[in-house]
Amino acid sequence: MSQNPIVLGLHFLLELAALASLAYWGWTTQSGIGRIAWSAGLVVAAAAAWAVFRAAGDGPDPVVAIPGVLRLVLELAILGGAAAALAAANQPTLALVFAALIVVDYVASYDRVVRLLTGG
DSSP states (O other), rough: OOSHHHHHHHHHHHHHHHHHHHHHHHHOOOTHHHHHHHHHHHHHHHHHHHHHEETTTSSSSEEEEEHHHHHHHHHHHEEEHHHHHHHHHHHHHHHHHHHHHHHHHHTTTTTHHHHHHOOO
């Protein structure tokens, strides 16, 4: 199920929304040069971590291979952190919708989650 184009599209859109949410939090909660630094820095750090640390057999070849469990923890930290950032930026409804979509995404890609958790 995780290779279904709709599920893959949802996951990709969540990745993009997470980056946008982190940038939004940095922009709305900081001032002056700090808002640019936080916005850009969070986006670059999250995108780099997402791209570099991958589990073998889960998409393109990893730059740095990590166990599947750690990959899930990384993803959930970024996605969950983005939901928390929305809540902290006074967007509680958007944060709840985003969190619900994260749950839908991982339920829809249960086969990938099981594969990453079991190393298979």
